[in-house]
Amino acid sequence: MTMSLPEDALPHPETAVKVAYQGNPGSYSEIAALNSAENAAVHGYATFHEVLEAVTSGQADLAVLPVENSLMGSILQSIDLLAETDLHVTKEVVVRVSHAMMALPGVLLTDIKRVYSQQPALDQCTEFMKKHHLTPVAAYDTAGSAKDLAGRGARDEGVIASKRAAKLYGLEVLQSGIEDEPFNFTRFLVLSHREALPSEGPYKTSIVFAVRHTPGSLMETLNQLRGLNMSSIVSRPRKDRAWSYLIHVDFEGDAGDPEISAALGSVLRKASFAKIIGSYPMSTGPIEP
DSSP: OOOOOOGGGOOOTTTOEEEEEESOTTSHHHHHHHTSSTTEEEEEESSHHHHHHHHHTTSOSEEEEEEEETTTEEOHHHHHHHHHOOOEEEEEEEEEOOOEEEESTTOOGGGOOEEEEEHHHHHTTHHHHHHTTOEEEEESOHHHHHHHHHHHOOTTEEEEEOHHHHHHHTOEEEEEOOOSOSOOEEEEEEEESSOOOOOSSOEEEEEEEEOOSSTTHHHHHHGGGTTSOEEEEEEEEOSSSTTOEEEEEEEESOTTSHHHHHHHHHHHHHSSEEEEEEEEEOOSSOBOO
16 A cells, blocks of 8 residues: 655655655654665555565665664564565665654644554553653554544544654644653664675674574574674574574674674584575664754
């Protein structure tokens, strides 16, 4: 399912890079997609799987997936898909998550009884809702909630979403920055058929592997990465066998560096399965929504 785009988000078609993301215009994923490439033409899809399929089938050039939130942790559905796809991670994008309370024009905060948003967004704004005696209602999408409210026209309802969503759907921001914790960021990965082009600046590498079911095998495999700065380790159950796991590891450094290349070679030899998901430029700083 492809969402319609506002005209001002559409670059010149002859030079546009088609970027697929999950959600509606105004979502944090759309903000990441708009910043994933120069002259990005972004298209929203209903599921993460459809986002990857858009690139695999040639409908899009790039896919953007959220993989980690600084407060909520790993986004496991995306992590699982990274192990399955043949696409390569080419870039990391970090977006600051700044939630806004919005409603129809003319509605006051004291008029609102119910607040709609995606469950993680509601969880991140609990203190604000308690203070104003608001009832949270979980919905499928942050920006989608804004779109739905604009269509319903309910004057006793509000939405938690980005300020961009309020602008796109004609809602009024009643208060911004309502999240409980200010250090709220979501990390996105950009995927393509091609590997990342050489670039200046620090790199990050993402791998996934499985080990044999023998004592010490996991520790022995991870030990091959000693000396590297590992930023994330996530264990996920395999779908093809019971009680066996895939280990996802992110670490700083370029897979083309001789020392790191040697370490990866050792992992490949120790593991029963291993794959480099991508070696790519790290985010240079968070994008403000």
